[in-house]
Amino acid sequence: MTDDEFERKRREQLTTAPGDKPDRQGSDADQSAAPRIEATETADGVTRIDVADTAAVRPGSPD
Secondary structure (H helix, E strand, O other), rough: HHHHHHHHHHHHHHHOOOOOOOOOOOOHHHHHHOEEEEEOOOOOOOOOEEEEOOOOOOOOOOO
8 A cells, every 4th residue: 555545545534534524614624634643764664753743732741
């Protein structure tokens, strides 16, 4: 499966949840489907996973 196929299927699954329809006025389905992590892989095969800057909710204490 290519990255594009994965993202398309992921978005489709997240936006078809009950009560969260993207075609409904005022729906936040697109925001709900936004990626929350960024994964990068180094040349030696190490994968690093970071919370995306655009994530609505971030780990840590609210200050």
